[in-house]
Amino acid sequence: MKLYIKNMVCIRCKMLVKEELTKLGLPFGMVELGEAEVLSTISAEQHSQLKSALLKWGLELMDDKKSILIQKVKNVIIELVHYTDEPLTINFSEFLSQKLNYDYTYLANLFSEVQGITIEKFIIAHKIERVKELLVYNELNLTQIAYLLHYSSVAHLSTQFKKVTGLTPSHFRQLKEKRRSMLDDV
Structure with missing residues (x-):
């Protein structure tokens, strides 16, 4: 089961998520910026406990599809700007579209509508x-x-x-x- 986590933007955030999942006894696979994969089913109580634990660190579990997509856009940008030294071989709008499998115009309009600023x-x-x-x-x-x-x-x-x-x-x-x-x- 994939979990989408808002405000998860650094290596320390990844460590915190891993720590909280371990505390709750939830086996996990991949933990990346903005998302974590839990390898078992999560009960409603565990979900609530995880949500509360992450909130203490300023992280938030997301369920809304639009919020998840906006967070994915942010994570791609943060990864590209802060953690990648490789130059892009295509323009950014194309890169973002390919990475998230959405039309760039849709992503740009949704981002502006929700965030109040443009992707640029x-x-x-x-x-x-x-x-x-x-x-x-x-x-x-x-x-x-x-x-x-x-x-x-x-x-x-x-x-x-x-x-x-x-x-x-x-x-x-x-x-x-x-x-x-x-x-x-x-």
């Missing part, structure tokens, strides 16, 4: 968060970050970053360095 804006928000993370780590320069996140140029990344954050990437990095030096003075 959701992708941009996650890309900018990833850029911030990479700037803070200070291991890659802006050209490398632009390449890693599939921007057409550093200028495109910088423009988008400034539009979303109000800061240039270099100013953002300087603020981080300034804050670190202030903490060193303490």
